[in-house]
Amino acid sequence: MAKPVVFITGGGRRIGAAISSMLMDSGYFVLIHVRNSIDEAQAIISAYSEANNGEISGDIIRADLVNDDISELVATVANHPKVIEYGGLFGLINNASVYQPISFEELTFEEFKKNFTIHVEVPFLLTKGLYEQLKTKSGSIIGLVDTSQGRAWQDLTHYTSSKNALRQMMINLAGDLHPHVRVNCIAPGAIISADWEIEHFASVLEKVPMGRSGEPKDIASAAKFLLESEHISGQIINVDGGWTLVE
Numbered sequence: 001m002a003k004p005v006v007f008i009t010g011g012g013r014r015i016g017a018a019i020s021s022m023l024m025d026s027g028y029f030v031l032i033h034v035r036n037s038i039d040e041a042q043a044i045i046s047a048y049s050e051a052n053n054g055e056i057s058g059d060i061i062r063a064d065l066v067n068d069d070i071s072e073l074v075a076t077v078a079n080h081p082k083v084i085e086y087g088g089l090f091g092l093i094n095n096a097s098v099y100q101p102i103s104f105e106e107l108t109f110e111e112f113k114k115n116f117t118i119h120v121e122v123p124f125l126l127t128k129g130l131y132e133q134l135k136t137k138s139g140s141i142i143g144l145v146d147t148s149q150g151r152a153w154q155d156l157t158h159y160t161s162s163k164n165a166l167r168q169m170m171i172n173l174a175g176d177l178h179p180h181v182r183v184n185c186i187a188p189g190a191i192i193s194a195d196w197e198i199e200h201f202a203s204v205l206e207k208v209p210m211g212r213s214g215e216p217k218d219i220a221s222a223a224k225f226l227l228e229s230e231h232i233s234g235q236i237i238n239v240d241g242g243w244t245l246v247e
């Protein structure tokens with residue numbers, strides 16, 4: 001029997017890799033989008049294959065979400081042999097992201113727009129382009145957002161404004177796409193530090209009620225839960241060790 005197919009953007013490393021890997025282990029065929037992390041994505045597919053008698057449960061789709069034609073990416077997903085075999089798409093996970101501080105003085109409009117392209121425009125275009133494939137399988141969409149809503153994160157205007165636009169777009173789409181397609185978000189707290197924020201990350205962890213960072217598998221578990229929860233739509237799950245309770 002054909003496996004349910006899930007497409008994840010930026011699914012080759014860090015949190016995306018944990019989601020790709022857990023979904024394969026849970027019986028899904030995962031289309032892993034990458035820009036640079038081809039080897040990492042191949043390692044996920046190979047690890048699953050080695051543990052499961054050579055079975056292949058994933059494929060890699062490469063695209064630069066800023067410079068490439070997203071309609072070509074949509075066509076590649078929609079026409080993928082596993083999507084055809086399964087008769088549609090069970091999940092779309094908007095995970096790809098950029099996260100780099102830039103002071104307001106140095107922030108260019110080009111950089112500002114790049115954040116909106118990756119975090120808002122691409123998820124919109126993927127939703128538009130893959131809606132019919134999701135609809136036929138009563139599938140769902142998940143957006144990876146964050147806990148910055150209503151807060152000022154220093155030198156991250158471009159990032160927080162675009163991530164919160166994604167959050168709101170997902171919630172509005174949940175209203176517009178029901179009952180055919182469910183739409184939800186996961187808001188990770190401090191999970192994996194970026195290279196530039198190691199000190200700040202440590203100071204955040206001192207405040208987090210759970211007293212530690214989350215793990216990528218915590219986000220993967222939430223993604224699997226949302227994909228499989230047939231009566232949940234329009235929700236944002238904070239996976240943050242209680243951080244939002246104290247901030």
Ligand SMILES: NC(=O)c1ccc[n+]([C@@H]2O[C@H](COP(=O)([O-])OP(=O)(O)OC[C@H]3O[C@@H](n4cnc5c(N)ncnc54)[C@H](OP(=O)(O)O)[C@@H]3O)[C@@H](O)[C@H]2O)c1
Pocket residue numbers: 009010011012013014015016033034035036037038063064065066067094095096097098099118144145146147187188189190191192193194
């Ligand atoms: N890490 C955390 O603690 C944390 C906290 C809050 C929210 N989140 C959210 O959770 C999600 C995963 O977090 P993460 O830290 O694992 O993400 P990440 O490492 O910052 O980015 C994920 C992937 O996005 C892809 N990407 C970036 N620019 C791209 C472009 N122009 N075209 C195509 N792909 C591009 C990269 O793919 P390649 O590697 O293939 O180039 C990258 O591996 C993100 O949406 C993030 O905002 C994470």
